[in-house]
Every structure is written in structure tokens, then in C-alpha cells.
Amino acid sequence: MTGTSLRTYLITRLALVVPMVLILLTLVFLLLRVAPGNPIEAALGGHVPPSVVKPIEHRLGFDKPILTQYGEYLWNIVRGNFGTTITDNRPLSQIIAQNGAATLELTFFAMLIAIVVGVLIGLVAGRYRDTPIDIGGRLFGVFVYATPPFFLGLMAQLVFGVWLGWLPTSDQASPLTQALLQTHTNIYFVDAIWDGNWGALWDVVQHLILPASTLGLITAGVFIRLTRVNVIRTLRDDYIEAARARGIVERRVVFSHAFKNALVPVITVVGLNLAILLGGAVLTEETFNWPGIGHELVLYLQDRDYTAVQGIMIVFALVVVAVSVLVDFLNAFVDPRIRY
Amino acid sequence: MKRRFRWALAVLTVALAAIAAVVATTAYGGARSSGIIIDGTTGTVVNIDPANQYDYDSFTVDLNIFQGLYGFPHGAKLQPVLATGCSHSANLKTWTCQLRHGVKFSNGDPMTSADVKYSFDRVLKIKGDQGIYTLLSDLKSTTTSGKYTVVFHLKAPFSVWPYILSTNAGYVVDHKTFPADKILANTDTAHMIGTGPYVLTKFTPSQQAVFGLNKNYWGPKPKNSGLIINYFTKSSTMKLALEQGQLDMAFQTFAPNEIAAMQKEKSLTVHSGHGVVIRYLVFNVKRPPFNNLNVRKAIAYLMPRQTIASRVYHGTVEPLYSMVPKGLPGQTDAFKTVYGAQPNLAKAKAAMKAAHVKTPLAITLWWTPSHYGDASADEYAEIQRALDASHLFKVTLKSAEWAQYSGALGKQYGAFQLGWFPDYPDADDYTVSFYQTGSFYSNGYSSKKMDGLIAKERAAKTDASRYSYLKQMQLLGAQDLPTIPYWQGNMIAVSQKNVQGINNTLDAAYYMRFWLISK
Amino acid sequence: MALGRATKPIREASGIARVMFWSGVTITLLFVLMAILAPVISPYGFNQYESNGHRFPQLAHPSSAHLLGTTVQSVDVLARVIYGTQTELEVVAIALAMSLVVGVPLGLLSGYFGGILDRILVLIMDAIFAFPYLLIAIVIAFVLSTNSSIGGGILTAAIAITAAYVPLYFRVVRNHVISVREEPYVDAARALGARPRTVIRKYVFFNVVQNVPPIATLNAADAILLLAALGFLGYGIQPSQGAEWGYDVSRAVSDATNGIWWTGLFPGLAIVLLVTGLTLVGEGLNETINPVLRRRRFGRFEFEPVPGAVEEAE
Numbered sequence A: 001m002t003g004t005s006l007r008t009y010l011i012t013r014l015a016l017v018v019p020m021v022l023i024l025l026t027l028v029f030l031l032l033r034v035a036p037g038n039p040i041e042a043a044l045g046g047h048v049p050p051s052v053v054k055p056i057e058h059r060l061g062f063d064k065p066i067l068t069q070y071g072e073y074l075w076n077i078v079r080g081n082f083g084t085t086i087t088d089n090r091p092l093s094q095i096i097a098q099n100g101a102a103t104l105e106l107t108f109f110a111m112l113i114a115i116v117v118g119v120l121i122g123l124v125a126g127r128y129r130d131t132p133i134d135i136g137g138r139l140f141g142v143f144v145y146a147t148p149p150f151f152l153g154l155m156a157q158l159v160f161g162v163w164l165g166w167l168p169t170s171d172q173a174s175p176l177t178q179a180l181l182q183t184h185t186n187i188y189f190v191d192a193i194w195d196g197n198w199g200a201l202w203d204v205v206q207h208l209i210l211p212a213s214t215l216g217l218i219t220a221g222v223f224i225r226l227t228r229v230n231v232i233r234t235l236r237d238d239y240i241e242a243a244r245a246r247g248i249v250e251r252r253v254v255f256s257h258a259f260k261n262a263l264v265p266v267i268t269v270v271g272l273n274l275a276i277l278l279g280g281a282v283l284t285e286e287t288f289n290w291p292g293i294g295h296e297l298v299l300y301l302q303d304r305d306y307t308a309v310q311g312i313m314i315v316f317a318l319v320v321v322a323v324s325v326l327v328d329f330l331n332a333f334v335d336p337r338i339r340y
Numbered sequence B: 001m002k003r004r005f006r007w008a009l010a011v012l013t014v015a016l017a018a019i020a021a022v023v024a025t026t027a028y029g030g031a032r033s034s035g036i037i038i039d040g041t042t043g044t045v046v047n048i049d050p051a052n053q054y055d056y057d058s059f060t061v062d063l064n065i066f067q068g069l070y071g072f073p074h075g076a077k078l079q080p081v082l083a084t085g086c087s088h089s090a091n092l093k094t095w096t097c098q099l100r101h102g103v104k105f106s107n108g109d110p111m112t113s114a115d116v117k118y119s120f121d122r123v124l125k126i127k128g129d130q131g132i133y134t135l136l137s138d139l140k141s142t143t144t145s146g147k148y149t150v151v152f153h154l155k156a157p158f159s160v161w162p163y164i165l166s167t168n169a170g171y172v173v174d175h176k177t178f179p180a181d182k183i184l185a186n187t188d189t190a191h192m193i194g195t196g197p198y199v200l201t202k203f204t205p206s207q208q209a210v211f212g213l214n215k216n217y218w219g220p221k222p223k224n225s226g227l228i229i230n231y232f233t234k235s236s237t238m239k240l241a242l243e244q245g246q247l248d249m250a251f252q253t254f255a256p257n258e259i260a261a262m263q264k265e266k267s268l269t270v271h272s273g274h275g276v277v278i279r280y281l282v283f284n285v286k287r288p289p290f291n292n293l294n295v296r297k298a299i300a301y302l303m304p305r306q307t308i309a310s311r312v313y314h315g316t317v318e319p320l321y322s323m324v325p326k327g328l329p330g331q332t333d334a335f336k337t338v339y340g341a342q343p344n345l346a347k348a349k350a351a352m353k354a355a356h357v358k359t360p361l362a363i364t365l366w367w368t369p370s371h372y373g374d375a376s377a378d379e380y381a382e383i384q385r386a387l388d389a390s391h392l393f394k395v396t397l398k399s400a401e402w403a404q405y406s407g408a409l410g411k412q413y414g415a416f417q418l419g420w421f422p423d424y425p426d427a428d429d430y431t432v433s434f435y436q437t438g439s440f441y442s443n444g445y446s447s448k449k450m451d452g453l454i455a456k457e458r459a460a461k462t463d464a465s466r467y468s469y470l471k472q473m474q475l476l477g478a479q480d481l482p483t484i485p486y487w488q489g490n491m492i493a494v495s496q497k498n499v500q501g502i503n504n505t506l507d508a509a510y511y512m513r514f515w516l517i518s519k
Numbered sequence C: 001m002a003l004g005r006a007t008k009p010i011r012e013a014s015g016i017a018r019v020m021f022w023s024g025v026t027i028t029l030l031f032v033l034m035a036i037l038a039p040v041i042s043p044y045g046f047n048q049y050e051s052n053g054h055r056f057p058q059l060a061h062p063s064s065a066h067l068l069g070t071t072v073q074s075v076d077v078l079a080r081v082i083y084g085t086q087t088e089l090e091v092v093a094i095a096l097a098m099s100l101v102v103g104v105p106l107g108l109l110s111g112y113f114g115g116i117l118d119r120i121l122v123l124i125m126d127a128i129f130a131f132p133y134l135l136i137a138i139v140i141a142f143v144l145s146t147n148s149s150i151g152g153g154i155l156t157a158a159i160a161i162t163a164a165y166v167p168l169y170f171r172v173v174r175n176h177v178i179s180v181r182e183e184p185y186v187d188a189a190r191a192l193g194a195r196p197r198t199v200i201r202k203y204v205f206f207n208v209v210q211n212v213p214p215i216a217t218l219n220a221a222d223a224i225l226l227l228a229a230l231g232f233l234g235y236g237i238q239p240s241q242g243a244e245w246g247y248d249v250s251r252a253v254s255d256a257t258n259g260i261w262w263t264g265l266f267p268g269l270a271i272v273l274l275v276t277g278l279t280l281v282g283e284g285l286n287e288t289i290n291p292v293l294r295r296r297r298f299g300r301f302e303f304e305p306v307p308g309a310v311e312e313a314e
Helices: A006-033 A039-044 A050-060 A066-078 A092-127 A132-146 A149-163 A175-180 A188-194 A198-236 A238-245 A250-272 A274-288 A293-302 A306-334 B002-025 B056-065 B113-126 B132-136 B161-166 B235-243 B256-263 B293-302 B305-312 B334-339 B345-355 B375-389 B402-412 B427-435 B448-459 B463-480 C002-012 C015-036 C077-113 C115-130 C133-146 C154-181 C184-191 C196-209 C212-232 C245-256 C262-289
Strands: B036-041 B083-088 B094-099 B139-144 B149-154 B198-204 B208-213 B226-231 B249-251 B268-272 B277-283 B317-319 B361-367 B393-399 B415-420 B483-489 B492-496 C294-296 C300-302
Touching (some): A006 A066, A006 C115, A006 C133, A092 A188, A092 A198, A092 A274, A092 A306, A149 A198, A149 B235, A149 C245, A149 C262, A175 A198, A175 B036, A175 B226, A293 C133, A306 C115, B036 B235, B056 B198, B056 B208, B056 B226, B083 B161, B094 B161, B235 B249, B235 B256, B235 C245, B256 B268, B256 B492, B256 C245, B293 B345, B293 B483, B305 B483, B334 B463, B361 B375, B375 B393, B375 B415, B402 B415, B415 B427, B427 B463, C077 C196, C077 C245, C115 C154, C133 C154, C133 C212, C154 C196, C154 C212, C184 C196, C212 C245, C212 C262, C245 C262
Parallel strands (some): B036 B226, B036 B249, B361 B393
Antiparallel strands (some): B268 B492, B277 B415, B317 B483, C294 C300
16 A cells, blocks of 8 residues: 555554544453343442342342443543443542552653663663673563563562662552652652642652663663664665765764664554563563552452453553554654555 | 773663662652541442441441441440430330530531431431441431430330440431432542541542541541541552551551561561451252252361361461350350361261262352452362361362352352451340341251341340350350351451551450550 | 474573573473472371371471471471472373463464454453463452352362463464465465365364464463462462462561561462473463564563564574
8 A cells, every 4th residue: 555645644543543443342341241140249248148239239230131231331431431330439530540550650761761761771782793792681671571570570679678778679669758749640759740749759760760661671682682783774874874884973973873863663662561561561560569559450350340450451441552553653754665 | 983882881780770770779668647537448348428328448437437326436346426325115116315405517507416317317318339237237227305315216125225225327427418219429528527537538539538637526636637548459559558668557457477576676666456257158048959958067077177277377366166156145156166276187087977068079169359358269279178188078169259259159059258346346246147047148048046046136125144045055056067167367457567556456345546646 | 392493492592592592301201200209209198297196396497307497386487388389280281281282272263264253352362362361360369259169279279270261362373374265275275165164173273382482381380479469369279288388488477577587488489490491381382483573571462563673583
């Protein structure tokens, strides 16, 4: 479809969003609602006699025919009503605003670390190709890929929290900061800057270091590979040769030409990596008691709170779709050659 | 050129080292504040509204905000709080209570009989999902007579009614701020108005509850200027936060090896008080092979109480020989009387012989992994080892997370682990709840003799006669074996050295009275 | 044989690539041996807490009696690590087999016949593919564990992992079929009147299936991470059914705050090593068989070459 105009491409891409969202939402519904077991009874625990379960089932619409439930489920999502948890009566919108913000904070800084570490190592490895530095860099890439975030996190806690005592190992901020900080966005990093509360900012940063580094490092592998390959490729390109021939110093060649070119795909891969990042975030949040949305998901799974799990899965699905569209758009703008 | 590149790398390395050095020199201390107590817990708050909560963690939050007509302000002795006293009719079915004068809610509204009636009616009207209203199932109606008198009309004689008035089903809420037929959202702190020593100023679900002082509080001023309860998912991270000084104290629930480790730390104090929390094994007495009394007896003879207490819990719990924990009036070590203090292999063998089953008998025991703490895995591993070692049983362990587990219990499982903390600290709560026909765990146990004893106990006029019935119930329970109790736990709180007053609240009432704590 | 052909370029490849590949093979084979010989080489059983009536100490430091120390349940850590290999490999083998059995035929049919079926399947698979597959696995494990008859076993874990990987095989196979379908010899076979079944079986299948080993190897690495993650979150193997590294690490979290490092370090290292081994093997195969294949973390592949990046075959 190389001949199509940008606009046609964008419109086609947007149109594809609808079936994709629908499929994911249906999947979530099928998994959670059609599964065996009584969600209400499961969520409420042992105190409640059956006479109590029935009215709640009715209130939540769980006693209606499955197709009606499906319709209502979709309609509620369209209206932006993601439901209220069964076990502790929290509106999903509150979970998204509060815990979603925490996840955003963590993943943003993790991505930043992943890019910086990954691009740096990739750059050096590519520049000194086939030297011990390169092998070291590549092995590092394999190792970080092979390390589960919870294991890396555990070891980080052990070393920096327990043995050295340098850094806090849980939560988004210390209790007092949390209690006193005004929440504007629920992203503590932003809130602290917003209020010019530098003590709180330092506290927040300290809490961020271990979880963000853990998640960042395990995501860095992709960037290492990509940058390395691109540096090698661009360094061989004709115009680089030309630049060299013109007598431009090697360092400038590496940084201003190869580096810039190698960065373009890295930026798009940031988006593609989201699914991976989100999966890793669930484990990192669980390890560091980080109050993100993945941490909540694990809690609600334990409580067998079907509405909460369903709501959180919907949020993940929407984020995934939104980002995939965004990435394709960026791609189309950045590099006109790419029209699928 | 290569040298330049290396030089850049060197700069980067130095920069990273510098950052590490800065971090190291400002070694993490966490923010501390003078008058505010910061507490940590691994619990989860289900609901703050007292009309829909039936769990210890929600209860601990509400204890700071709300009060009942009765309560346990000091020790495990029931005392009037918002009431000055109650009197009952001869048949124990009508209870008349006089309210304390001059009590105000935290927003300044006066507390009167209308609020009390409103609160009880509200619990029964809402019939919250959590089932707390079932505590009021014997309440027919509540009436008022004047501003300061409330009358409770009951369906059956109820000798321990004032205990019910101390539970959160009996918390008095401001009728002006609480809707009559709906529970309040957890985050709606502005309307969460009670008469307790604190007001809830901020609540972030599963993260934090922040309390300020109630300026209109009628009682003695709290010994601190505020309270923060911080919620953790793992006791290990909570322990670290405590060690790093982010918390002043932590309560509920550390793993046994964590407590053992903290006992050795100079900067921390481990406070161990009375314990009323118990752990027990429940049988479905209708389901084979546990419908065979002799099989249950063999297990009772083999129960490794000492091993669990010392190996798994490092002595932080003690062996339990009755469903009623030691320390409560009316308790008797019924299982010691019937089965002896130590496991008895010979008697267990005899019991299995009398059971006429092929040994080793394959049985499945259920337990739940996180609800009662990580140590449950180890606890059941010990029980499995003890039973397998006798060669009388071949045990399979199965587990399910609490939500699923608590829904299944006797309905699906033949033998399963449970724990209990009391609705009110009285032997009545530890016997009737387990032995009455149709108990909450659906284990099929029903005994006319037991139900008769319960009715007599509930209608008893003196404590002495009540206790004698309670003892008979415990002995009968040990013989019929619907359950086997195996340990009772101490209430354990860990605090920084400078925190005072925790020992004043660790008693059999199992209440964390934060207002008594200072630093 | 696909593997023989695959390793030929490896043998001819540059020194570094060869060393990396063969060290991967060595590590992987060591783990397979460890799994097979577990009863022989393990000092104790994975659930054993005493020997000759003498009980093992709790949380003992690594020593000559217990090379890697003991856990809070007085179980030997080394034994858990060794027997854990069995569990990991077992689950991963079942999961891979199941995802191949489901994913490959779907991909073959969808790619060969095209049309509406193909479009719908592609849409569904792509949607699932885009979703964080750890979440898919967790939810499936969660839903399955509601049903106490399958709950918490090797099969549950395998099914959860399968569900996350079917879309991957579907995509690989389908895309390849589409390109193979237009090859002259396949066209010729069709023109000669061969039935679709025959064409798929005789010409397409073998051509396509040789792509599977590198993906399956990388996938196995990935599946181990996934299983460990499920175990860590409490949706893996029941502790009494078998040793599982992820579960052991989750139990070690509370030990770590007491400075006890051996209960978490060794099972964690086992995960890292096995995954590294499999990854090195997979990357070696991958680079030689299909240089265009690009891997995302957790074993996902970019099939469209990433813009601007074309890996050179070494």
C-alpha cells in the first residue's frame, strides 16, 4: 500500500481501532464473566448467607442473561463507567486516577533509565564492535533479559535497603510525605514540584530509584540490541564514509551522524515496548509495594474481585490500543516509507 | 579519537559514582515528625463505614473515629462508653440504656438517643455485603425515650447483649451526615463523623489513613497529636520501613522469623501482649472420611501443637487446648483433659483401629496462603509431617486464596484451617460461633445437647452459672470434634524505642488504642 | 534435519557468535541433565526436612551439610533448586507442545486459505498479541484456579502460558505460509490439481515448520520467566506438588529483610542461568535461520523489520 496518502493511512488505522478494542473487551468479558464460580460469593467471603448474595447479584446485574450482561458491559464502558469494586466499594475511576498515576510515574522513569542505559551501552558496543566491550555489552543485554524483575528487585532490596541502608525499598513516598503532600495529579513527582516542596521531592526521588532502576534495567536489553545494530549499520553507510573522507573527526561522526540515525527507531520502539513494560511493572510494583495499578490488580485477584479485575484489564486494554495507534501515527510521520 | 571516547566514558563513570556517594552520605532516614504516630500494618480496609465492615483492619480504623454505648477503654473489662449504664428486664429480652450527657460529634453536633436509634436502624436497613448486621440478628427494634434513653427490644434472651453494643455493629454515627440506606464511600471522609478521639482527614485506599484530633472529643485528650496508618502488602517491606525509621510502630502482622529477628535489634522494641487470636482445624463431620469420629480422634491425638508453636512461630504463639483462649473467664483446657497435652501415637493407633479404616488413610487438608500470613504454609507442612510420620495418614495439602477459600469452607472442603479473632472478648463468642447448629463454616455439626447448653448459657443470670455452661460446651466440643484448636497468638506490636504506651493497650480486648500511645 | 541445517552456519560463524551459541547449548544441556538426574544428584528430596530422624536446621547458612543452606521449612535449598529444574522444564515442554498444536495448524489454515477467516483470526490474534501477555497468563491462571479440580497444578500453569503464546506461533506460521504459498513449486502443485490438504501437508508444512525451532527455543526461555512470574504471584505450582523457583523467590522476600540471602539468590540465579542458556541458543539459531526476525523482550518478535534497522548476518 505504498502509494496511499498519509491521511488515508491514518483513517484506516483509526478504523481498525474499533474491532481491536472490541476484541480485547470481549476477551476480558469472556474470561471473567463466563468463567465458572460465583463471583459475588467469592468476593464476599464466608460471613454472608445465600439470602444476601442474591440481592447483590441482582444489583450488579449478574442474574441477567449473559448477552444482556455483555451489552450492558459494553455500554457502561462506552459511557466511561468502569464499575465499582465488589470487595471495597471503590469506583474504578478512583483506582485509575490514583494507582494509574503511580504506575505512570514508575514506568516513565523506568523507560527513561532503559533508554539512557540501553542507548549508551548499545552505542559503545556498536562503536567497539567485536571487542571485549561489545561482548560485555551484549552479554549484559542477555542477562538483563533473563533476570526476572522480582529477582533483581529482591537483590536490590537486599543490597541497598538491608545491607547498605541507603534507600527505601517500598512505597511511593515515606508515610509522612504521603500524608502531607497535596495531591494535584497523584503523580508524586509532579505534585512535589507543583508545591515547590523540595523535601518531599527528594523523598519521592529516593523512593523511585530502586523500583525505576529495576524495571528500567530489565527493559534496557531491547535498546542495547537495537542501538548497537544501528550504529554498526550506519557507521558503514555511504554518507558516513563520505563524512569520514571529508576528514570529519571520528567522534563527531559517531555522535552527530550515527547516533542521530540510530535514535529514530529507538523512539518508536519505546511505544512497542509498552506491553512488555506493563507486564514488568506488575511484578516490579508487587516487589516494591509500589501502589500502582498492577499492584492493585494482584490484590484484587487475590480477593477474587471480578469487577475490579475486569475494570483494570479494560484499562490495560485501552492503554495498549491507544499506544499502538500512537506508535503507528508517529511512525507514519517520522518515516514516510512506512505505510503498512 | 578513541581516547576522547574513553574519556567521556570515564566522566560518566565518575558522575555515577558521585551520585552513589551523595546517596550514601545522605543515608536514608525517612521523614519523621514530632507528635504524629506513624503505624504500619499489612491489613486491608474493606470499608470505613461501620455499617458494612466485618474485618479487623476496618475495625481498627473505626476504633479511632467511632464509639459504641459500651466498649473496652481499659483492659478486657467491658465498660459503658457512650452510655452510662444499661439495665435489663427479668427475661433478658429488653435492655434500657442511659446515654452520657454532653457528648458531641467531631463536627460539633450533639449526640443523642436519636443518633443511637438511627445507627442501629441503619445497620439493619443497609444489611451490608460484609454481614456485620448479623450480629444484630436478635434485635427486634430500637426505641427512644427522651434525649438520653434508648431501649433495645430483643427476640430472645441475650445475657451478653452489652458485648454486642461494643462491636462496630453498635457504633453511633451522626444521623445528619450518614445516609440512612446507603453506605458512605471510603474516600468521603467529610461525612465520616463519629464521637471518637480522632477524625479521619484523608483516606487513600490500600495506602494510607490519616487522622487528626477530634477537637470536640468528650474524653481524655489523646497522648499524640495525630495518627497515620500505612498499609503494606508484605510484612517484609513493612519491617524494612520500620528499621529505616519511616514508621514509629507496626502492628499486624509480621512473619514469625521477622519477629525473632527484630527482637535482637537494639533500636526496636517488640511488645507482646495477651492473645485472643486462635487457629484451628475444622472438619466437615458429614463428609468421609472425617464423618468417622475415630478418624478425627486420631488426628486430635497427633496434633503437633508444641512443634508448630516452637518451630513455625518461634514461641510467639502458645499451644491451645480449647476453642476459648487462655485468659478469658470460663476457659478450660478441654483438649488436654480429653486427649492429653502431648501427641500420643499409641492412642492415635487405637483410635484408627476402632475406626475400621485401612491405614495409611489418604486425607486432604486445606489451608489458605496469605490471609493468615506466610507462616500458614509452614504450619500445615508441620501438621502434614506429623500425620504422615505416624504412618496412619497420607496427607495431601491443598490451598486456595482467602476469597475463594472463605466461600468454600465446609461446603467444599472436608478439613480446613481457620483462624478467629473475637467479635467481643468473651468465651461466649468462642463457643457459640463454632458449636451452634448451622455455624458459619457449614461443617454439618449439629448437636441437640450442644444447642441446649448454648440456650442455657445465653439465658444464664449469673456469670458463675454462665461459665459452668461454657465449660461443659468446651468439653462436649472436644469429644464431638467438629474442630481441633491448636494455637493462640499473642498480640504483637513492634515500635521504635522512644514510643511509649503500647503495653497499655495490648490486652485481651485485642484493641489497638492508638490514643494511648506517645513518643 | 532443521537443527542440523541450522547449526551449519553457526559452525561457520565468527568466533564470538559461536562461543555464545555453544555456551548456551552447554548451559541448557546441563539443566536438562540436572532435571533427568535429579533423584541421583540431589542430596535430599525437594520436600525433605529430616534425615535419619534428625531434623534439618531452619534457615541454616550454606555449609557442608547443606551446600546452599536451608529454608524456613528446613528444606535443603540445593534440593529445591535441582528439583525445580524438573518442574520448569516439564511445564515449559507441555506449554510449548500445546501452543504449537494450537498455533501452527491455525496459522497454516489461516495463511493458506486467506479470506474472511484469515482476517478475523489475524485481528483476534493481533489484539491478544498486543496485550501484555503476563496479564493474560495471570487472568487465565486465576480463572482456572477458581475451579479446584485443576487449580494450581502443572497443567494450569501450562495452559496459562499456552494462551499467551498461541498468537505468536499463529503469526509466525501464517506470515510464512503467505509467502510460501506464492512460491512457484507450490503454485505448480496447485495447478496440477493437488488438493489443499496435500499441498499444505507436503509442501507448505515442512517449509514453514523449520522456522519454529529458534522461536520455540526463545519462547522456552520466555516461558520460564513467565512461569516464575506466575509462581511469584502465587498462581504457579502448589508448593507441595513440586519445587518451583518463582515461588521460592517469593517466599524468600521475607527472608531478605533479615539479611538471609541464600533462599532467594540461588533459585533466582537458576532462573537467570537457564533463561540465559536458552536465549543464547535461540539467538544463535535465530540469527542463522532468519536474520530478519527481531526479538522483543520476553521473546516476542518484530516481524516487520524495525524501521531503519536491518541486522547484518554475521
